[in-house]
Amino acid sequence: MKSVVLSITSKVFRETLPVVLGATIGELLAGLVLGGMKESLMLLPGLIVLIPAVLDLRGCISSALGSRLGSALHLGVMGWDKGLNTELTSNIQAALFLSGATSVFVGAVAYMVNMALKIPTIGFIGLVGISFASGIMAAVTQVTITIIVSFTSYRRGLDPDNITIPAMATIGDILGVTYIFLVASLYGGFLV
Amino acid sequence: MSEKYTARRIIMESLPLLLAVAILSIISGQVLQGHETLLLSLPVFLLIVPAFVNQSGDIAAVLASRITTELYTGSTQKSILKSDNLKGSVLGLLLSSSIGFTFLTILSYSVSMLLGFNTLPLGTLWTIILLSGVTTILAVMAVGLIIAVITFRKGLDPDNFSAPVVTTTSDVIGIFLLFMFASLLGGI
Numbered sequence: 001m002k003s004v005v006l007s008i009t010s011k012v013f014r015e016t017l018p019v020v021l022g023a024t025i026g027e028l029l030a031g032l033v034l035g036g037m038k039e040s041l042m043l044l045p046g047l048i049v050l051i052p053a054v055l056d057l058r059g060c061i062s063s064a065l066g067s068r069l070g071s072a073l074h075l076g077v078m079g080w081d082k083g084l085n086t087e088l089t090s091n092i093q094a095a096l097f098l099s100g101a102t103s104v105f106v107g108a109v110a111y112m113v114n115m116a117l118k119i120p121t122i123g124f125i126g127l128v129g130i131s132f133a134s135g136i137m138a139a140v141t142q143v144t145i146t147i148i149v150s151f152t153s154y155r156r157g158l159d160p161d162n163i164t165i166p167a168m169a170t171i172g173d174i175l176g177v178t179y180i181f182l183v184a185s186l187y188g189g190f191l192v
Numbered sequence: 193m194s195e196k197y198t199a200r201r202i203i204m205e206s207l208p209l210l211l212a213v214a215i216l217s218i219i220s221g222q223v224l225q226g227h228e229t230l231l232l233s234l235p236v237f238l239l240i241v242p243a244f245v246n247q248s249g250d251i252a253a254v255l256a257s258r259i260t261t262e263l264y265t266g267s268t269q270k271s272i273l274k275s276d277n278l279k280g281s282v283l284g285l286l287l288s289s290s291i292g293f294t295f296l297t298i299l300s301y302s303v304s305m306l307l308g309f310n311t312l313p314l315g316t317l318w319t320i321i322l323l324s325g326v327t328t329i330l331a332v333m334a335v336g337l338i339i340a341v342i343t344f345r346k347g348l349d350p351d352n353f354s355a356p357v358v359t360t361t362s363d364v365i366g367i368f369l370l371f372m373f374a375s376l377l378g379g380i
Contacts, residue, residue, distance in 0.1 A: 008280025013287045016254060020247060020292035027243035028299055049218060056217040056363070059249070060210055060356035067257040067351040072197065074261045087197040094202035098210060106214045113218055161257040165355060166250035173246070 015162040026170040037181040044188045046114040046121025050131055053106045058172045062142055065095050066164035069150040073160055080151050095143050103135025104128055130187055134179035142172055196349055205352040213360050236311035239300040244321065244370060248328040249362035251289045255281055256336035256354035263344045272341060293325040312378050324373040328366040332358050
């Protein structure tokens with residue numbers, strides 16, 4: 001009995017430790033780089049209200065996807081050998097739809113909060129548009145990487161449940177802020 | 193089993209939770225701005241907070257993800273609460289996160305020294321991060337476990353609920369406990 005517990009402990013420890021250490025370095029570096037981007041984003045008033053919510057939602061959609069893929073791989077209904085079957089395409093469609101719908105919602109709520117608190121803000125269409133465009137771009141990238149990470153770790157004999165969510169959290173934060181920065185830069189014209 | 197993965201089901205189960213998260217994080221973003229003065233008085237916490245919150249959420253979400261898999265594959269004959277997988281997973285995650293929090297302490301202390309930020313002594317910082325980190329993880333793991341079991345029993349897909357709730361609640365609980373231990377032990 002005890003040896004079963006200990007072998008699980010050992011596998012979980014060995015597989016999560018490298019990801020946790022890597023995520024810590026990634027998050028500290030991201031903090032330094034993203035700080036600079038966030039300062040530029042201040043140039044478009046009202047946008048800063050959006051960012052924590054966008055990052056939280058990216059994390060939610062991605063961790064749910066990672067959790068579903070982990071279960072599906074263990075159940076044998078998905079994998080590199082199964083290709084783009086209906087189970088996988090349904091997951092991709094759902095993740096993209098949820099990203100698009102929630103991005104519009106966050107943009108709209110952020111606009112209303114800005115109005116209610118009298119925070120200076122760019123227009124409704126601008127805020128919702130930046131949120132939607134950057135949300136869809138981040139989602140496409142993130143869903144692709146999530147599938148690659150979980151499928152590949154499973155094929156290599158690692159447990160995707162141990163790896164996918166921690167690996168994607170840091171990548172998701174970086175993607176989220178970078179795409180908002182890119183889209184907002186095009187909108188505000190301060191990059192070009 | 194294929195019924196678990198229709199886009200419609202995933203969307204219908206996820207959307208209410210996501211909309212709630214959107215509203216809550218916009219509101220908490222406004223509230224947290226009040227803590228910025230506290231953060232700025234000790235800039236080492238500016239480095240620590242994002243990585244700390246991230247790591248606590250990740251570790252608890254790994255447990256959530258493992259438990260949902262266990263619920264579906266049913267590799268245990270006993271109740272999930274008494275399963276070897278739960279015990280082994282929690283132990284393994286506490287080990288790797290203890291090393292992770294120690295690593296975070298050393299990194300953020302070194303960077304603070306390099307950049308000339310105000311910081312606490314290394315030992316105090318380590319105690320604060322380790323105690324608040326482990327407490328956060330245990331609390332959020334319990335939340336994830338309860339949600340996984342309840343949603344699974346109600347015929348919902350726990351994958352749509354447990355990990356997302358865990359990553360979101362760890363932000364709030366983590367920041368609260370970090371500042372609580374910081375004011376208790378660091379005299380802030």
